[in-house]
Amino acid sequence: MxxxxxxxxxxxxxxxxxxxxxxxxxxxxxxxxxxxxxxxxxxxxxxxxxxxxxxxxxxxxxxxxxxxxxxxxxxxxxxxxxxxxxxxxxxxxxxxxxxxxxxxxxxxxxxxEPPRSNGPLALRWCETRMAIQPALAGLKHLNRLEQVLARAEWRDPAIQEGLMLDTEGRVACATAANVFARIGERWLTPPVDRRGVAGVARAWVLANTPDAAEAELSPADVESAEALFLCNAVRGILPVGCLGARSWAPHPALEDLRRRLGRDEPAFAPGR
Amino acid sequence: MxxxxxxxxxxxxxxxxxxxxxxxxxxxxxxxxxxxxxxxxxxxxxxxxxxxxxxxxxxxxxxxxxxxxxxxxxxxxxxxxxxxxxxxxxxxxxxxxxxxxxxxxxxxxxxxEPPRSNGPLALRWCETRMAIQPALAGLKHLNRLEQVLARAEWRDPAIQEGLMLDTEGRVACATAANVFARIGERWLTPPVDRRGVAGVARAWVLANTPDAAEAELSPADVESAEALFLCNAVRGILPVGCLGARSWAPHPALEDLRRRLGRDEPAFAPGR
Structure with a gap:
């Protein structure tokens, strides 16, 4: 290093x-x-x-x-x-x-580079909540104790990530990634003006996907979504295979989105 | 150093x-x-x-x-x-x-040791709010951007400290001290189970002052208080002389409390 x-x-x-x-x-x-x-x-x-x-x-x-x-x-x-x-x-x-x-x-x-996961991610819900703080929301600042505490909630290596709610009970993000849910033919991701990080991969999805938009999501919205993915600037777009007891099959719109990301930025080409 | x-x-x-x-x-x-x-x-x-x-x-x-x-x-x-x-x-x-x-x-x-202030403190209200985060409240952890942003709101050297509200509009603390308000013959300080730091001087006051207690305070409660003080482990008990346009004369209960602190811990003896 x-x-x-x-x-x-x-x-x-x-x-x-x-x-x-x-x-x-x-x-x-x-x-x-x-x-x-x-x-x-x-x-x-x-x-x-x-x-x-x-x-x-x-x-x-x-x-x-x-x-x-x-x-x-x-x-x-x-x-x-x-x-x-x-x-x-x-x-x-x-x-x-x-x-x-x-x-x-x-x-x-x-x-x-961290080891690339094989196949879709397994997620859990975290108990640690993200505070509502408009003065810091969106920024990738160094005050990250909420993520540290959330990530310390599990050691099971079969679980790759955890979804966090905010203190008002809405879905915020994963500990180290943003989240998008497929709901009603659209890809929806929580806004980052009151908590969360304005992810670079999240911005790519919002700018390059006509059916992507910001929307507040409840845990029930996420669990009933047609498909779910996480994204960050190191791993690109990562399909979610399960979240607790809920599981998802591969979704054509998600496979299409990954292919488009790989064409736009070869570093993220699926199967690289 | x-x-x-x-x-x-x-x-x-x-x-x-x-x-x-x-x-x-x-x-x-x-x-x-x-x-x-x-x-x-x-x-x-x-x-x-x-x-x-x-x-x-x-x-x-x-x-x-x-x-x-x-x-x-x-x-x-x-x-x-x-x-x-x-x-x-x-x-x-x-x-x-x-x-x-x-x-x-x-x-x-x-x-x-930082320079000791002469006489009562001049305070302002800060615009930066403290987030509600029970998982971290009370701890003196290293995630202090809220205090940094609040302290950056003023440069006037005549203002020594700023009071912060939480994101729900209640009084939380000063940027680097806890706050007590004299209301109805008691010294009241906000609880620290949802935001704020469990100050060592604050604990001394609560443990050694029969009329001290925890209570949520609104800005109006603070501004209409009979007396106000800040406290921390480096400066002890600091009377507040003004907060914006509101000013306070010395209060006998506060002078008494400072004398008792100085007897209990000579490092804080008034006039040292």
């Missing part, structure tokens, strides 16, 4: 113990699929990072500089890998008010 | 870039007043840390070992200082499921 840590543009050995990313989660991250030494959906990741940085008062790195720094990391990465990027408000001071003088911290690391 | 970082019991140079405290805020902190080289209210801080560690699946350091490590840090600290302790789930892996094999990270740092 290759890792590079920067304070501003200066390469440093490690994060500072007083980094605001560690102290308060005052930062953002992006998890990017690397295929054939290229960062897949990089413009979308960059845009989301910029939106989050504006919301959290963090200066963005200069794009050309960052891309030049990424070059050697990507060219030495395996054919299929994952780039993780963390951007924090930086190190200095103690207390919630950030010192305007401190520079952001950037952590770049390249990891092996 | 003296700092020591440990992986398990092993002293290391710095936090790992893959630490789960940085990646997800998977950790806890304590901010402890150091007076005459002693950690004030240490047993209460230790107990709260242990409660949080159990909730977040983090192993606690062995107490005698930790106290032995603290010894040199405290004895070389200024007469009045602040000890910050961060405990995280440790470094390793990528993804919300923690690798059971990794050891917790501990960061100990000693800081100068």
């Amino acid at each position: 290759a890792t590079a840590v920067y304070r501003g543009r200066k390469r440093v050995a490690a994060p500072d113990p007083g980094d605001r990313g560690l102290a308060y989660g005052h930062g953002l991250f992006e998890t990017v699929l690397v295929h054939a030494h290229q960062a897949v959906w990089w413009p979308a990741h960059w845009s989301r990072l910029a939106r989050g940085a504006a919301a959290l008062g963090i200066g963005m790195p200069q794009r050309e500089w960052l891309e030049a720094e990424l070059g050697p990391l990507l060219s030495s990465a395996p054919d299929n890998a994952v780039l993780k990027l963390i951007l924090t408000r930086g190190a200095g001071g103690r207390g919630y008010a950030a010192d305007p003088a401190i520079e952001p911290t950037l952590v770049l690391s390249v990891h092996a | 003296a700092t020591a970082v440990y992986r398990g019991r092993k002293r290391v140079a710095a936090p790992d870039p893959g630490d789960r405290g940085l990646a997800y805020g998977h950790g806890l902190f304590e901010t402890v007043l150091v007076h005459a080289h002693q950690a004030v209210w240490w047993p209460a801080h230790w107990s709260r840390l242990a409660r949080g560690a159990a909730a977040l699946g983090i192993g606690m350091p062995q107490r005698e070992w930790l106290e032995a490590e603290l010894g040199p840090l405290l004895s070389s600290a200024p007469d009045n200082a602040v000890l910050k302790l961060i405990l995280t789930r440790g470094a390793g892996g990528r993804g919300y499921a923690a690798d059971p094999a990794i050891e917790p990270t501990l960061v100990l740092s000693v800081h100068a």
Whole structure:
């Protein structure tokens, strides 16, 4: 695993113990699929990072500089890998008010691609709920204890993911993916303006699928859906085979969507 | 500022870039007043840390070992200082499921005591709300973006703190302190089972003041209170002089409470 840590543009050995990313989660991250030494959906990741940085008062790195720094990391990465990027408000001071003088911290690391699952996913419902917080919803920030607690609810390796409700009882997302349900000839996914993350793969589906839309979903909506899939920027579109006792057969609209994603972005071609 | 970082019991140079405290805020902190080289209210801080560690699946350091490590840090600290302790789930892996094999990270740092304010505090109402999240309420965890955003709402140095409402419109706390309001001959403070932090100073007040109790408070309750104070473990009990346009004169019950705190814990003696 290759890792590079920067304070501003200066390469440093490690994060500072007083980094605001560690102290308060005052930062953002992006998890990017690397295929054939290229960062897949990089413009979308960059845009989301910029939106989050504006919301959290963090200066963005200069794009050309960052891309030049990424070059050697990507060219030495395996054919299929994952780039993780963390951007924090930086190190200095103690207390919630950030010192305007401190520079952001950037952590770049390249990891092996996680094992690809064979066939449709097995899901469970999580008991941990996501809080309603419009000020942070949509952002891929570093305050992820809800997902950590939800993921700690099961150890059964036969279960790949868990669906989370929000504290008002509506479906929010999976711990590390967005969710779409096939209901009435449409692909519906919960809005992310009050909780959840505005996923890059989710955005691709909404932009490239005429019958996809945002809608609030109840657990009953999900369980009675014709088909269900999860998506994220590392794994693409993942059909769900079962959720607790409910199971689904492959659905032609879902197979079609996966083929279209694979044509648009070969890194996600089914069977790669 | 003296700092020591440990992986398990092993002293290391710095936090790992893959630490789960940085990646997800998977950790806890304590901010402890150091007076005459002693950690004030240490047993209460230790107990709260242990409660949080159990909730977040983090192993606690062995107490005698930790106290032995603290010894040199405290004895070389200024007469009045602040000890910050961060405990995280440790470094390793990528993804919300923690690798059971990794050891917790501990960061100990000693800081100068913040400047003591002269006289009563000036407060404002914050626009940033605290989310309702019973799974995390009460814990002093590392997911503190709500406080960061609330504290970033003002720069006027004449305003020392901000009061936050929760997303349901009830009073929650200040950005870095609990709040008590004098209403009907009692000191009332919001419960911390759905949001907020179970402050160590707050617990002292509730345990040592017969007329103190938990109660939900509306903004109107606070503004019409006879007196108001904030409290935390570094500053003790801080009378509030004004909140927006509302102002308060010194209140005898509040002066009495501060004297009693100073007798119980000399580090908080008024006028020290």
